[in-house]
Amino acid sequence: MDDILIVFDTIQSNIHEVLDDFNQIAPKLKFTLEEEMDRRLKFLDITIQRGQHQFSTNIYRKPTITDSIIPNDSCHPKEHKMAAIH
Numbered sequence: 001m002d003d004i005l006i007v008f009d010t011i012q013s014n015i016h017e018v019l020d021d022f023n024q025i026a027p028k029l030k031f032t033l034e035e036e037m038d039r040r041l042k043f044l045d046i047t048i049q050r051g052q053h054q055f056s057t058n059i060y061r062k063p064t065i066t067d068s069i070i071p072n073d074s075c076h077p078k079e080h081k082m083a084a085i086h
Helices: 015-025 078-085
Strands: 040-043 046-050 055-059
Touching: none
Parallel strands: none
Antiparallel strands: 040 046, 046 055
């Protein structure tokens, strides 16, 4: 496992204490923290936006995205080519 998303209540929890606890439980693993900015957090390929009473998500694209897809005449498996379209 290499990506974990934790949603917490800042009134009841201190995320820095939670991070310290995680790092003490598994000393061979190094957990890091990425905090939201402007009520948004980029996690994997999505952007999570925190609203008043709910969360919303959207597809996250890195600024360096090229929108290139695998050419149809390449030797890649068909499911890889179709995944880019879906």
